[in-house]
Amino acid sequence: MVERVISRVRGRGSKNTADDRADVAAVVTTRGVSKAKIKSPPSVKTKRMASKSVAATPAFDKKTIALVYDFDGTLSPKPMQEYAFLPKLGIKAADFWAECTRVARAERADPLITYMHLMYKKAKEKGVRIDRADLVAQGRDVELYAGVAQWFGEIERYVAAHAQSDGIAIKHYLVSSGLTEIVEGTSIYKYFANVFASEYWFDAYDLPFPKRVITDTGKTQYLFRINKGLEDYNESINSHMPEDARPIPFSNMIYFGDGETDVPSMALLKKNGGAAIAVHAPGGSAEKCIELFAAGRCDFYAGADYRPGSDLFRRTTLLLDRMIADIRVKEEVWSVGHEKTGAPQKAAG
Numbered sequence: 001m002v003e004r005v006i007s008r009v010r011g012r013g014s015k016n017t018a019d020d021r022a023d024v025a026a027v028v029t030t031r032g033v034s035k036a037k038i039k040s041p042p043s044v045k046t047k048r049m050a051s052k053s054v055a056a057t058p059a060f061d062k063k064t065i066a067l068v069y070d071f072d073g074t075l076s077p078k079p080m081q082e083y084a085f086l087p088k089l090g091i092k093a094a095d096f097w098a099e100c101t102r103v104a105r106a107e108r109a110d111p112l113i114t115y116m117h118l119m120y121k122k123a124k125e126k127g128v129r130i131d132r133a134d135l136v137a138q139g140r141d142v143e144l145y146a147g148v149a150q151w152f153g154e155i156e157r158y159v160a161a162h163a164q165s166d167g168i169a170i171k172h173y174l175v176s177s178g179l180t181e182i183v184e185g186t187s188i189y190k191y192f193a194n195v196f197a198s199e200y201w202f203d204a205y206d207l208p209f210p211k212r213v214i215t216d217t218g219k220t221q222y223l224f225r226i227n228k229g230l231e232d233y234n235e236s237i238n239s240h241m242p243e244d245a246r247p248i249p250f251s252n253m254i255y256f257g258d259g260e261t262d263v264p265s266m267a268l269l270k271k272n273g274g275a276a277i278a279v280h281a282p283g284g285s286a287e288k289c290i291e292l293f294a295a296g297r298c299d300f301y302a303g304a305d306y307r308p309g310s311d312l313f314r315r316t317t318l319l320l321d322r323m324i325a326d327i328r329v330k331e332e333v334w335s336v337g338h339e340k341t342g343a344p345q346k347a348a349g
């Protein structure tokens, strides 16, 4: 039930993301210009075209790959609320989730809003005060699967070794129904370009009130935000944006999830040329993953072992290899289009 929960963009997000975007843009521009200088010389015709158009021609800019992760059950074995919040209240996790399900059904309430409400209702009943800082501190107790802490650096090193010379960059995003506050306290928070998770409003009423609730289908909104480069909550997501104006195509994304709640996100990416990987507890049942695989929801599935050499690592890098090759092909097509006309043309993809 936990899995179901969250995602939100944490506060630092918009600023860091803007910086990151600026950095990526700088790399791409630099690479684009140097490629134009190095590769243009082959023919007199090309040189002539280049002198006319290179300065005014923007570089191919669809060169960022986004890895998007669910949290509970994907990066961490258990729902994040089970590591500190529920133990602090002396409540058994199974009892808590069973009550959430019961109440949600009886009241015909959204299960995620119900769990967020019940957490603080229980805390109040027990006389336990847990403010935002306490929730963030609980992030330190959250267990991660083997290799998760090193994964981000290892993946970045892989991309650097295989594609950074082409200006291809990688970003990690979290989209979770869990709590932003707890995620902020984990050791891996710093690796995410942005975190989209549920969050509390602490001074709204008598009890903390949900400020944002990220449901299973709601997760897809954040994939669109990453796709359109509209990561600030204040930016409207619904205006039309042509495909070639979107900074990270769906085909440059890989989604990592562990279950039913990830189906809408996996389906969105799979239908739009992106990729998805399902994970299960190492040594645990792969039944759900097999179901997702058989239904075409994911490209691969593997145990949630994030260490180099694991099936998960190997299958992820296989998908990265394909994406990197695809980006190179699209960049070449884009370059050919510009060389032939001497002026920017609509780029494919």
Ligand SMILES: [Mg+2]
Residues within 6 Å of the ligand: 003, 004, 070, 071, 072, 073, 074, 257, 258, 259, 261
């Ligand atoms: Mg999950």
